[in-house]
Amino acid sequence: MALVKCPVCRTKMSSLAPVCPKCGFSHDKEAKIDREQADLYRKRRFSQRIYQLKMMSYVAMVIAMIGAIPMLWDYIKGLEQGNNVILLQHWGSYLVAIGFIFYLVIRVAMILTRRNYRSS
Numbered sequence: 001m002a003l004v005k006c007p008v009c010r011t012k013m014s015s016l017a018p019v020c021p022k023c024g025f026s027h028d029k030e031a032k033i034d035r036e037q038a039d040l041y042r043k044r045r046f047s048q049r050i051y052q053l054k055m056m057s058y059v060a061m062v063i064a065m066i067g068a069i070p071m072l073w074d075y076i077k078g079l080e081q082g083n084n085v086i087l088l089q090h091w092g093s094y095l096v097a098i099g100f101i102f103y104l105v106i107r108v109a110m111i112l113t114r115r116n117y118r119s120s
Contacts, residue, residue, distance in 0.1 A: 008038045009045070046117045053110045060103035067095025
């Protein structure tokens, strides 16, 4: 007994199982893959993955803004009081950097997801 991937939904399953537990595809040697069903499932999975990545990119932007707003607020207050303010020493600069890096990683994942969808 080995773990194999379903040709339709790519879920790992037992090689002895007659039907995929996730999508219901029959893995009998005599059964043929319904191309329309497989394409529809792939398109649905692609849309869900892109949606998840977009939501994660919004989270990354929120993280960056949580750092940027107090940082800029302290900068403006420092200018009004005549203090020398260094933005890179503020704790918000770390959140801005983390949010920005997280956003870039998510965008790369979106590009790779689209490339994999188009190539298959």
